[in-house]
Amino acid sequence: GAGVSQSPSNKVTEKGKDVELRCDPISGHTALYWYRQSLGQGLEFLIYFQGNSAPDKSGLPSDRFSAERTGGSVSTLTIQRTQQEDSAVYLCASSLAHRVEQYFGPGTRLTVT
């Protein structure tokens, strides 16, 4: 079946602009995660959604970052007033309820100039 999809695959933006990144999880997966991976680094947890529960936002690095998930499916990660240190690959993952194994999308490579 279809895997996790993300768009855009690449985004170049000027410092100070806002960006929106989209994630479409695997059908039937109720859990959705956002991670960030900087060059040569591990995955940094950002935010977690599970069904209709309040999201775990503990990994968001600043209040410029926000995310929402509409209808329990598609999620959007928004970064306001982008900074150069926001440049990274943003990865979305999903999993079945009560399962820990996560399946990743291809990521969005964000470059802030």
Added chain:
Amino acid sequence: RKEVEQDPGPFNVPEGATVAFNCTYSNSASQSFFWYRQDCRKEPKLLMSVYSSGNEDGRFTAQLNRASQYISLLIRDSKLSDSATYLCSFSNDYKLSFGAGTTVTVRA
């Protein structure tokens, strides 16, 4: 101590060789363990779960040592296609923590 520590490598091995590497974790409450494979500029892909009794999937063997708080991955009869970065991950709830990865390069 870091939450997860991996030897970054690179492990440079000839085809057909065996390569093994570990990943240590600091949270003794961790319950679930996994190995992911990540190719250059691609997303991580789940390679295998790691069970308490150890498990094998073809040429790959994973072990868990709870007493010393590490997991290991062994690759037998390495193929060129095994060249990748291997990420360990663990959780004690819904959240996975990842190591920075061990790079393996298999040469002809």
